[in-house]
């Protein structure tokens with residue numbers, strides 16, 4: 001029987017297009033990841049800033065609750081959640097905004113966090129229902145946060161991996177971009193090296 005191709009899902013929450021330092025890191029990774037692939041794979045990229053993602057309010061929220069009550073989890077409005085749950089490898093790129101992530105990425109998360117699709121609940125608590133074995137997160141930050149409790153972006157995505165049942169989380173970042181602009185080339189250089197190495201090694205995992 002023919003084996004299914006690995007499904008790689010890239011969730012792009014970068015706002016500044018090609019100017020984005022975060023996206024530059026992600027692209028460096030993608031180039032090496034593509035070049036080192038030995039088997040064919042599918043690559044799907046969601047450019048969140050171009051999508052019409054809606055917050056869960058009013059009728060949009062009520063419709064969701066009704067569909068869940070009716071156990072209608074195949075409804076098209078849950079397509080994004082099913083796509084996330086079925087991906088084998090997940091990539092996320094998003095800048096550090098307001099100590100966390102941009103709202104478009106939060107909107108996406110709000111729309112894919114679905115009981116019965118990406119996670120489940122039982123009397124013991126929540127359990128993950130996603131297939132992905134890892135989530136690799138690319139980010140860049142204006143200041144320096146490593147290890148501190150003020151950093152709520154990578155920390156949040158890592159916690160979500162626990163909820164979704166994705167066992168492996170890694171963050172590749174460049175920080176201090178705005179606070180020490182004179183060091184930007186040096187810091188980006190190191191982060192780019194890390195991103196390229198992760199791309200080369202991606203299929204070994």
Ligand SMILES: Cc1cc2nc3c(=O)[nH]c(=O)nc-3n(C[C@H](O)[C@H](O)[C@H](O)COP(=O)(O)O)c2cc1C
Pocket residue numbers: 014015016019020021022023094095096097098099100140141142143144177178
């Ligand atoms: C709306 C907004 C909010 C930001 N919030 C923070 C912040 O809370 N802390 C910080 O260190 N930098 C913050 N920054 C700076 C960015 O993290 C930094 O410039 C980053 O490198 C931007 O990534 P990008 O080049 O991929 O867009 C913010 C920037 C913007 C535009």
